[in-house]
Amino acid sequence: MRLRTDGRVSTGTLTGTALLLALGVILPVVFHAIPLGGRIFLPMHLPAFIAGLMLGPVAGVVVGAGSPVVSALLTGRPTVLYMIPMIFEL
DSSP: OOBOTTSOBOHHHHHHHHHHHHHHHHHHHHHHHSTTHHHHOOTTHHHHHHHHHHTOHHHHHHHHHHHHHHHHHHHOOSOHHHHHHHHHHO
16 A cells, blocks of 8 residues: 555555455456356456555555455355465465
8 A cells, every 4th residue: 555655545545445355356246147257267366456556565465365355254255265375366
């Protein structure tokens, strides 16, 4: 996350991180609704990649590690067995 000169996180970075985290939860649900869509295309990587590039490495880590955890809490997918490697993968 980009820090301002006084050491705080900017509102735009915080908002962008939250939106990309939400997108990281919603995209897999949409793609798994399409037959074979979730197996061919892995959409959870995109928001983490965009956050890392546009908002900085800390925001990328927050989105990458937070997406599987929040998705597991809300939808039950991925299971804990798959969630732990996904945290490091994203």
